[in-house]
Amino acid sequence: MKNVKIFYLGVIGICLVFLNGCAAVGFIPEAVMMGASAVSAIEDASINAAVSPGITKEQLSQIKRVAFVFSEDKPTAGVPFAPGGLTDVMADNLTIEMMKLGFECIERQRLRKVLEEQGLQMSGAVDTDNAIKAGRIIGVQAIITGSVQASHKVSTGYMGIGGTKMTSLIQSTTFKIIGVEKADTLMVVAINYKHGQKPNVAAESMAKIIKAKLDDPFGKETKK
Numbered sequence: 001m002k003n004v005k006i007f008y009l010g011v012i013g014i015c016l017v018f019l020n021g022c023a024a025v026g027f028i029p030e031a032v033m034m035g036a037s038a039v040s041a042i043e044d045a046s047i048n049a050a051v052s053p054g055i056t057k058e059q060l061s062q063i064k065r066v067a068f069v070f071s072e073d074k075p076t077a078g079v080p081f082a083p084g085g086l087t088d089v090m091a092d093n094l095t096i097e098m099m100k101l102g103f104e105c106i107e108r109q110r111l112r113k114v115l116e117e118q119g120l121q122m123s124g125a126v127d128t129d130n131a132i133k134a135g136r137i138i139g140v141q142a143i144i145t146g147s148v149q150a151s152h153k154v155s156t157g158y159m160g161i162g163g164t165k166m167t168s169l170i171q172s173t174t175f176k177i178i179g180v181e182k183a184d185t186l187m188v189v190a191i192n193y194k195h196g197q198k199p200n201v202a203a204e205s206m207a208k209i210i211k212a213k214l215d216d217p218f219g220k221e222t223k224k
Contacts, residue, residue: 041205046192051217055186060214063141063177063186067106068094069131071147086168086199090148093203101211106140114138128178135180142186144210145176151196169196173206177214189213 051060070087088108095105114134131143149172172192179186191209193202212219 037201038204038208041193041197041201042208044194044197045205045209046194047209048190049187049213049217051187052185057217060177060186060217063214064102065104065106065139065141066098066144067111067131067135067138067140068108069111069128069143069145071145086150087148089199090146090170090173090203093200094146094207097204097207098210101207103211106135106138110138111135129183132178132180132183140180142180143178145178146173148173168199170199170202171196173202175206175210187213187217
């Protein structure tokens with residue numbers, strides 16, 4: 001009887017480890033839940049937007065061809081994190097989500113290629129100026145610069161099994177939408193999440209917020 005109890009306790013322990021390691025897997029595909037997650041993220045966010053004087057709703061609503069330029073990550077003190085990793089992920093995810101909403105997004109690789117051909121670089125404080133120059137050559141209407149602040153949660157598997165895992169959660173971001181023709185700032189959008197959001201969920205909610213503000217920059221509510 002004692003051996004039987006030990007056997008069942010072992011089975012229960014294995015099941016707990018399995019469930020803990022597969023917490024992200026559910027019966028409903030993540031792709032189906034993503035829309036609801038993004039809406040929830042928007043509801044959980046504080047959104048502030050400012051439009052530059054003289055810029056009209058019609059000007060902003062005509063923007064359909066853009067390129068994203070993110071500044072380098074700022075690692076959290078005491079947490080090992082490779083700069084460029086999270087911002088690259090966010091830029092790629094935002095490009096995908098904006099394309100789903102009908103925007104034409106120029107890939108960062110293409111932007112960098114044009115810069116290299118012009119003898120320019122994408123590093124440091126000159127990123128925006130050079131990106132605008134490249135944007136003119138490619139024919140984008142606006143460059144969207146962004147900076148991301150993230151928190152990093154470190155967790156371990158059940159009873160130490162499964163190793164250590166670090167999860168990045170997006171806490172806030174600021175976007176500056178710059179017109180390529182005159183190199184002027186058209187609008188600034190700041191998003192602060194009350195609770196950290198996973199990068200893919202944050203990207204979808206950010207895309208919806210950017211589109212809503214371009215469509216109706218002076219509206220009080222963000223379309224969900």
